[in-house]
Amino acid sequence: MSKHEHKDCHHLLSSLSDYVDGALEEQLCQEIERHVSGCEDCRIVIDTLEKTIYLYHTSAASEPPGVPEDVKERLFKRLDLEDFLPKAS
Amino acid sequence: MNTIETPEEFDLTALQAGDRAEFAQLIETYSGQVYRLALKMLQNPQDAEDILQETFIKAYKALPEFEGRSSLSTWLYRIATNEALMFLRKKQPVQVSVDEPLENDEGDERPRQIVDWCCLPENELMSTEARAYLDLSIQELPESLRAVFLLRDIEGLSTRETAEVLNISEAAAKTRLSRARFQLRELLSAYYAERLPSTAYANAGK
Numbered sequence: 001m002s003k004h005e006h007k008d009c010h011h012l013l014s015s016l017s018d019y020v021d022g023a024l025e026e027q028l029c030q031e032i033e034r035h036v037s038g039c040e041d042c043r044i045v046i047d048t049l050e051k052t053i054y055l056y057h058t059s060a061a062s063e064p065p066g067v068p069e070d071v072k073e074r075l076f077k078r079l080d081l082e083d084f085l086p087k088a089s
Numbered sequence: 090m091n092t093i094e095t096p097e098e099f100d101l102t103a104l105q106a107g108d109r110a111e112f113a114q115l116i117e118t119y120s121g122q123v124y125r126l127a128l129k130m131l132q133n134p135q136d137a138e139d140i141l142q143e144t145f146i147k148a149y150k151a152l153p154e155f156e157g158r159s160s161l162s163t164w165l166y167r168i169a170t171n172e173a174l175m176f177l178r179k180k181q182p183v184q185v186s187v188d189e190p191l192e193n194d195e196g197d198e199r200p201r202q203i204v205d206w207c208c209l210p211e212n213e214l215m216s217t218e219a220r221a222y223l224d225l226s227i228q229e230l231p232e233s234l235r236a237v238f239l240l241r242d243i244e245g246l247s248t249r250e251t252a253e254v255l256n257i258s259e260a261a262a263k264t265r266l267s268r269a270r271f272q273l274r275e276l277l278s279a280y281y282a283e284r285l286p287s288t289a290y291a292n293a294g295k
């Protein structure tokens with residue numbers, strides 16, 4: 001394993017979520033990138049954190065929001081709005 | 090990410106006067122988002138349906154007091170999230186209050202699993218089983234983290250909107266999102282590490 005000071009790793013952790021969102025100021029980004037180039041563990045943490053978020057975004061995008069027909073029907077009934085229920089095709 | 094691009098073209102005056110057609114349109118537009126949030130929050134279709142109904146019943150009653158300080162969608166998310174959190178609280182009466190920013194009880198970002206599973210092929214990362222695991226992992230999050238994660242990373246709200254929905258500061262929303270993401274990273278690492286080719290896995294436990 002690398003011999004660098006691992007206390008830096010902990011110091012950086014709280015910034016990583018902003019970092020992967022691209023919401024971190026330039027100077028901190030550079031600090032992270034400099035650190036990661038010499039720290040395999042932190043590189044893995046960042047990569048897997050990014051991948052984790054990516055997988056959730058992808059799964060959300062692939063199941064767009066919607067309500068099953070029967071659920072929608074009961075919702076409209078509950079609210080006394082049956083007459084506005086779109087006619088089932 | 091799913092960003093909400095629905096234009097808010099509702100006639101607020103009509104809505105507040107109890108116009109039923111306009112309210113039906115509001116349901117058409119936003120029920121999908123409310124239902125998905127409830128489903129991911131509670132992981133139970135029947136409970137999610139209850140939350141969905143309660144949300145729109147409450148919204149109908151509360152519309153006259155809606156001041157338009159947030160968007161209608163943020164406002165609906167807020168009602169739905171409160172309903173879901175209240176439901177969870179009733180189910181687990183010993184839980185601490187979800188309103189309080191008890192940062193220390195929500196875990197931290199310290200990584201435990203250091204395994205590089207990013208190289209797994211997409212079809213394995215997103216298999217039917219893996220997707221079910223993604224959903225189950227959300228359930229492992231403490232409620233306050235779960236709500237922030239769902240609003241930000243599943244519903245695609247901004248930090249500001251998420252803070253508004255939960256009535257917390259933007260800084261708190263960011264902190265909770267970070268913790269949620271790190272906790273999910275741990276869970277996913279444990280899951281995907283087992284699916285790595287055996288040679289890679291043998292080297293993984295360092």
Ligand SMILES: [Zn+2]
Pocket residue numbers: 006008009035039041042043
């Ligand atoms: Zn490091």
